Amino acid sequence: MSSHAVHSITAAKLPRRRKAGGLRGFGGAMPATFLVILFFVVPVLALLLRSVLEPAPGLQNYETLLGSTTYLKVFANTFIVSTLVTICALVIGFPVAWALVIMPSTLTRIVFAILLLSMWTNLLARTYAWMVLLQRTGIINKTLMQLGVIDQPLALVNNLTGVTIGMTYIMLPFVILPLYGVIRTIDRAVLRAAALCGATRWQALTRVLLPLAAPGMAAGGLMVFVMSLGYFVTPALLGGTSNMMLAELIAQLVQSLVDWGLGSAAAFLLLVVTLALYAVQLKIFGTRQMGGR
Amino acid sequence: MTTPFLEIRGIRKEYGPVVAVHDVNLEVDRGELITFLGPSGSGKSTTLYILAGFEEPTRGDILLDGETLLATPSHRRNIGMVFQRYTLFPHLSVGENIAFPLRVRRWSKADIDARVRRMLELVRLNGYEDRKPAMMSGGQQQRVALARALAYDPPILLMDEPLSALDKKLREEIQHEIRRIHHETEVTILYVTHDQDEALRLSDRIAVFSQGCIDQVGTGPQLYAEPATRFVAEFIGDSDFLSCDLVGSNGTTADIRLGDDLVVSGVPLHGRPGERARGALLLRPERMDLSRQAGPDKTGLPVQISDITFLGSNIHVAAATGWGETVSVRLPFGHQSISGLSRGDTVWLRFDPGAAHVFT
Incomplete structure (x- = not known):
């Protein structure tokens, strides 16, 4: 599903490719982008979530560390x-x-x-x-x-x-x-x-x-x-x-x-x-x- | 006898078995602009680098006002230099670049500011003080380099092909600027170039370098009219050489035979006349004439016209001798002797023996 979403974004951007210089060639970079999200962004988010959710929701872990x-x-x-x-x-x-x-x-x-x-x-x-x-x-x-x-x-x-x-x-x-x-x-x-x-x-x-x-x-x-x-x-x-x-x-x-x-x-x-x-x-x-x- | 301002005395530089500079001797007057002219590898840049202190000579000495310069390291020689490549400090602005030699000399801030302004005026770059070198054209960068090199009033300014990276038009413009700055500052300039036009345009005197030696030193007209060697003759101005036989000589002039039967006497001789020696006759394109008749004294050399090129005020006529060498004659536009001539015609080439030279 997420890959489908990325597809539709790419398709929408395609006609304006020349204007949006930053997105030029984005379609070709898509598999790499997906890998970066899967192996980098997701683990970092998981890390962040764990630090504020375990053992209980709140910032007490950070308080402990900095206190x-x-x-x-x-x-x-x-x-x-x-x-x-x-x-x-x-x-x-x-x-x-x-x-x-x-x-x-x-x-x-x-x-x-x-x-x-x-x-x-x-x-x-x-x-x-x-x-x-x-x-x-x-x-x-x-x-x-x-x-x-x-x-x-x-x-x-x-x-x-x-x-x-x-x-x-x-x-x-x-x-x-x-x-x-x-x-x-x-x-x-x-x-x-x-x-x-x-x-x-x-x-x-x-x-x-x-x-x-x-x-x-x-x-x-x-x-x-x-x-x-x-x-x-x-x-x-x-x-x-x-x-x-x-x-x-x-x-x-x-x-x-x-x-x-x-x-x-x-x-x-x-x-x-x-x-x-x-x-x-x-x-x-x-x-x-x-x-x- | 007065001490010369700058004296290069028997400088020799060897790199292992290679001799880059062969016992060069030269005296330079205060305030003179002298060019070192020669092809690459002729030792002119090496000589300049020895003056700058980047290279040590194998032998010889350099005297400034009678005192040796060789014992002083580069940074204490108080010499200015403009390099072939752009050597402005890329992290400093134009103003800071010019101020750099003054800062390391610990001038006061007020003195530095005043001097930087004066130098920018000298090279006509007022208002560029805060630019970074990367934002300036090559010509502008070399002007800043010139300002930086002159900021601390060095007695000598060295210039190592500073304009070789610029296009022709810009080069001529900056050559003009260098002339002007030389007159205004009266600094002694030693200028290295491989471009004869540049040397002729700029110099008071030219030292022609060839294979590590100075072949001849003199003003442009001297070198052109009285070249000491065939190399100088070839390097300064356009030249044609015809091979000839030496049939007689009194030591300073020679009688030569061109082709099978034309004998010309009284040609100034350079080099040693051997018996039945071969020589090379130097003819300048503008000092030759073409004629339809052999002439009464029969001093014409029959040549066949191979090409005629119209170049505005001049007409170039290329012609071949009977034995296959070519000469190129430059005639003013409208010159009567060639009207109606065309390729393939045979004409007589005439020249004044006293204005020609023969080299052995």
Whole structure:
């Protein structure tokens, strides 16, 4: 029945197709639209309904989430870690993306292969590898102690430090790839012009290169931030039990406590924040072409 | 002896086994507009880039007022440059682009504003201050680039084929603007181009580059009338070359034989005369004449007309020699010697030996 309704809408719009530019080709997009509705819109609505209907109709689930310090701490943890991961990934990712643009193309291909290989390696394996590296008797602590930098091993794992380190590593490709795409389109003659205008390397970086790379920074940064907000595996393995993140909370609410209503409310809040951030990014960078020129 | 304003002294640039610039020497006077003219790959842009500090020479030195420039990095050389591609900062407005070199020099806001206004006036773009470069035409963008490069009063302005992306009409308009701005600012301009018209139109002097060397430096008329090499002769103005035999020489002029029996004496000679050497005789299209008779002194070369083209004030006559080389003669409209001639007619080609050149 719903498919019949879509059909009649399409038929009604057809004669005015030229005028209604946004609907041009809608008929061809119909199966895809149907799939999006079935697999995306319906589950989200179900989620929303559950959060306001279970265990009883009302907003009490949201009140519980936003009213308790325990849950607010989980939100705070999530935002702090996501922010730190985004900043670290951008700070590390920008020079890497720049290096990828200026290095000889054979080397670029090799570095890309390494990047992709790390992305394709199992997430659990990579996270466990960080556990080994970061633990008290791990190679990082041992090296630092042998060098005399520290006396006591640093607590690098089972806390938010460990989560931040591990997630920064996992998120790096998601910053590097869009940044590479944007930086590659920046004409390097523009940087030469900046140099002849009297700009030092630092001034050329901050006043020319970074502003021109900003769309890529925003795209990569937003992607990393949003992915970090809902990340589960790495925080669960590298984080401690005392400082939980949102995805862990949702898992616990649904799996251990079987509180679907509260879990749905938490998941829905996460979705709202994500969409709000996306809207902000669209507002700032709009439909402007991602690129230097 | 006075120190030249700018001296390029024995600059050489090698990229591995490839020599891009071969020991270039050049002295430039203050306030001069000198073009580096040559085909692509002749080393003219590399020389400019060495001046800008983007490339380091393998050997040689560059002296500004007697002091070496090579030890100074690009951003401290205080040189202006306009590039071939549009290099305005796309995220900044026109005004901010012009202000950029002043901001990094930490000028005061009032000084910057005043200077930006003056520069916009200079390039005749008042009112465009708040436009983004993407909203301007190529010609306008290059004018802004010129304003940005001149904003901080650089002693030298480098221009690397700045008009090559523009169409012909716009190019001529901006060439005119560059002349005017050069007169107004008295900045020394080094201008790279591969376009001989542009070089002739703009320059006080032209340095002709070929295969990494400067073949000749001189004013346009000098290069046209007295080309030092065959390359210069070919590159500046239209030219016809006829192969000939050298039959005698006193070192500065030569006696040559064209075809089987025409001997012309007293042709200025460039290059070394070998025994029974072959040479190339340079003839300018407008300095040749055609005649129906051989003439009393028999200095005409019989040629067969292959084409006659009417071009308004000029008429081009293409003709072939007996041994198959072609010359193109340019005659003013109404010139009596060709009235009634048509394709296939045989006429006598005559020229003044003293105004021709022979290259070995």
